[in-house]
Amino acid sequence: MKFYRILAAVDGGDADKDAIQLACRLAKETKGQVFVVHVIEVKRSLPLNAELDNDAEQGQRILRRALDCANERDCTIETDLLQAREPGPAIVTEIVEKQIDLLLIGMSYRTKFGHFDIGETIPYVLKNAPCRVMILRQPLENDAK
Amino acid sequence: MKVLIMGCSRVGAHLASLLETDGHEVTVLDVDPSGFGKLSHTFRGNALLGDGTDEDSLRRAGIEQMDAFVALTEADNTNIMAAQIAKSVFNVAKVVCRVYDPTREELYRELGLDTVCPTALIAASVKKRL
Amino acid sequence: MYIVIVGAGNVGYHLAKAVLSKGHEVLLIDRDAATLERIEDELGSIGLNGDGCEANVLEEAGTARADLFVAVTDQDADNLVACQIAKHRFKVPRTVARMSDLKNEPLFKKLGVDVTVSSTILILQYIETQTSKPRLLTRLAVLRGSEREMVDVRIPPTAAVVGKKIRDISLPQNSLIILLIRQDERIQLPTSTTTLEAGDRVVVVGDRSSEEGLHQALTGS
Numbered sequence: 306m307k308f309y310r311i312l313a314a315v316d317g318g319d320a321d322k323d324a325i326q327l328a329c330r331l332a333k334e335t336k337g338q339v340f341v342v343h344v345i346e347v348k349r350s351l352p353l354n355a356e357l358d359n360d361a362e363q364g365q366r367i368l369r370r371a372l373d374c375a376n377e378r379d380c381t382i383e384t385d386l387l388q389a390r391e392p393g394p395a396i397v398t399e400i401v402e403k404q405i406d407l408l409l410i411g412m413s414y415r416t417k418f419g420h421f422d423i424g425e426t427i428p429y430v431l432k433n434a435p436c437r438v439m440i441l442r443q444p445l446e447n448d449a450k
Numbered sequence: 451m452k453v454l455i456m457g458c459s460r461v462g463a464h465l466a467s468l469l470e471t472d473g474h475e476v477t478v479l480d481v482d483p484s485g486f487g488k489l490s491h492t493f494r495g496n497a498l499l500g501d502g503t504d505e506d507s508l509r510r511a512g513i514e515q516m517d518a519f520v521a522l523t524e525a526d527n528t529n530i531m532a533a534q535i536a537k538s539v540f541n542v543a544k545v546v547c548r549v550y551d552p553t554r555e556e557l558y559r560e561l562g563l564d565t566v567c568p569t570a571l572i573a574a575s576v577k578k579r580l
Numbered sequence: 581m582y583i584v585i586v587g588a589g590n591v592g593y594h595l596a597k598a599v600l601s602k603g604h605e606v607l608l609i610d611r612d613a614a615t616l617e618r619i620e621d622e623l624g625s626i627g628l629n630g631d632g633c634e635a636n637v638l639e640e641a642g643t644a645r646a647d648l649f650v651a652v653t654d655q656d657a658d659n660l661v662a663c664q665i666a667k668h669r670f671k672v673p674r675t676v677a678r679m680s681d682l683k684n685e686p687l688f689k690k691l692g693v694d695v696t697v698s699s700t701i702l703i704l705q706y707i708e709t710q711t712s713k714p715r716l717l718t719r720l721a722v723l724r725g726s727e728r729e730m731v732d733v734r735i736p737p738t739a740a741v742v743g744k745k746i747r748d749i750s751l752p753q754n755s756l757i758i759l760l761i762r763q764d765e766r767i768q769l770p771t772s773t774t775t776l777e778a779g780d781r782v783v784v785v786g787d788r789s790s791e792e793g794l795h796q797a798l799t800g801s
Contacts, residue, residue: 348630349607349642352582434621503657505683527633531657538690553635554661557669 308407308437309337311429314396314426316343317367320411323441329380329411339382341371344392348354361386369423391433393429400436411441453477454516454534454542456502458485458525461548465520466493479511480523502532505539518544526551533563581605583671584646586632586662587617587653591678591699595652597623607641631663635669643670652678652697660684663693720783728754729788737778738801747772752793755786 313328315321328339345360347353368384376381389395400408408430415422431438451474455462458480466476467490479502480486486497500507502521513519516525519536521529526549533547548566555567567572581604585592588610600623609632610616616627630637632651642648649666651659656679658758663675676695677688688696720730735742741749746757760768763779776782786794 349640350645351642352645353605389625394625504681505687525657527655527657527661531660534660534691535687539687551634554633554665557635557665561664561668 307335307337308332309335309339310340310403310405311409312340312342312400312403312405313371313409313411314342314344314392314430315367315371315411316392316426317363318411318413320413320441320443321371321413322368323443324409324411325371325374325382326378327439328407328439329375329378329382331407332380339375339380340385340399340403340405341368341375341382341397342385342387343367343393345386345388346392347388347390349390351388352371355388357388377448389431392426393433396426396430397433397435400434406436408436408438409441410438411443412442414427415447451475451517452512452515453520454479454508454511454513454536455520456459456480457521457524457529458488458497459522459524460488462520462522463488463490465522466490466495470494477511477516479507503528503535505535508532508535508540510555513540513542516542517539518542521545521547523548526554530554530558530563537563581647582642582645583607583648583650584609584638584641584643584666586610586649586651586659587678588612588619588627589652591652593619595650596626597729600626609637609641610685629665633658633665635665636667638662641650646670646672647675648672648674650676650678653752654680656681656684660688660691660693664691665686667692667694673715680734722788723785728785728787729791730758730783730785731791731794733782733798735776735778735780735782736799739778739799740801741776741798742778744776745772746770746774746776749776749797752786752790755784755790755794757782757784759783 308331311328311332313324332339343364345357345364347355364386368386371384372382387395410427412427427440453469453474455466456461456479458478461532462478465477468514469476473536478497479500481501487496498511513536519542521533523529529549533545536542537545540556546566549558549565549567550569552567552570559565567573583599583604584607585596586609588608591750592608596606599606606626609628610632613629616629620627625688628641634696643666649663649672651662653659653688663677666672667675674694676697677693679688679696679698682698682700685696718732720732722729757770760770760774761781784794
């Protein structure tokens with residue numbers, strides 16, 4: 306199985322670098338291309354095109370970290386900062402527009418009210434993304450205990 | 451005093467007893483007759499089937515002759531709507547309305563309804579004992 | 581425009597779809613997560629799961645920046661309360677409530693709901709226009725807050741008024757011909773000396789109670 310256009314979706318968490326490293330390695334095999342996207346969630350109290358300076362700055366930081374991580378592996382990536390009500394649909398739109406053949410998302414082991422919590426974005430992309438999807442969960446030793 | 455109680459809940463039935471003991475004339479209105487079983491066996495007033503958010507039902511229950519109207523169903527919005535009908539359509543002199551949601555209660559108090567919020571009352575009462 | 585809709589039943593769903601297609605921003609609030617998910621699959625992320633009568637839900641919905649707030653659940657009491665909270669807590673300039681019980685209209689208006697809509701009223705109006713006598717008279721509008729209405733009457737060839745000047749026609753009190761549409765679709769502002777012809781359509785404002793008399797005066801032979 307070969308992947309030529311890989312998208313990694315990042316949220317600023319610890320697991321981002323796992324996804325980027327793997328994306329770079331898979332792309333190297335095919336001399337494929339790696340795209341990295343971060344989605345800023347816009348609350349309903351603001352219009353979708355509101356200028357969110359703090360969030361944009363943070364988003365840029367997250368993407369810069371992704372760039373550094375890729376550079377260390379001699380991999381060039383293309384980054385994109387999006388604004389949407391929910392990340393899931395924005396990521397799916399990005400997959401379609403960029404003709405992505407693999408979506409990669411890293412996640413850490415999170416709990417909420419004592420139960421494992423997968424959030425909303427991952428189930429959404431698993432259900433709706435047209436391409437192959439890989440979820441890379443961090444090993445438990447890292448942060449679950 | 452003539453009092454119409456909408457919602458024959460535990461509170462509604464208990465209030466009916468208290469008012470009768472004090473010599474008031476009580477009518478109870480509910481959409482479900484099963485609630486009437488909660489009324490004291492000494493209850494002498496009227497127990498009527500009807501929807502308190504419906505003007506015709508209220509009229510049949512004699513709201514035009516009432517001195518007071520109390521909204522005590524389990525649904526906040528039903529109570530709020532019925533209380534507003536009693537107040538602004540039938541000009542009942544005294545209207546009291548139960549609202550469980552504290553933020554909703556606050557808003558309608560500001561809008562001039564006489565509201566009671568069990569949630570806030572119980573929380574405050576428990577807190578005082580701790 | 582930003583439009584918040586409470587109630588994702590049939591009315592809410594079709595309204596959201598229609599309003600989206602006009603390019604407005606829409607948020608649909610409903611207590612049933614499964615219903616919303618089905619709608620979002622089709623229309624995108626336009627749903628918020630929660631009780632549209634709760635202030636914190638409306639806060640999350642950004643109701644404070646809404647231009648229009650529409651409550652179309654199947655419960656009149658819920659629609660009333662949702663609109664009142666939107667109006668008084670979030671200062672939404674216009675609120676619209678669906679109501680099933682026609683008697684509630686004056687109450688809703690009095691309590692601060694700007695517009696009430698009722699499918700019962702619409703269907704009733706339709707039935708009225710369909711079932712009344714062989715109608716040469718069509719009700720165009722009932723003038724708000726008055727007993728007046730605007731009607732449209734076609735003058736049949738047999739009518740006594742054909743060939744008469746408007747000043748010579750006796751209409752019921754308070755009636756006024758305000759527009760004349762000739763058979764060839766030419767529009768005329770009538771004056772007292774305008775002559776009516778067979779096939780003309782006249783638009784008349786008059787008392788609702790004198791509809792019969794108006795009909796008789798313009799079409800009777």
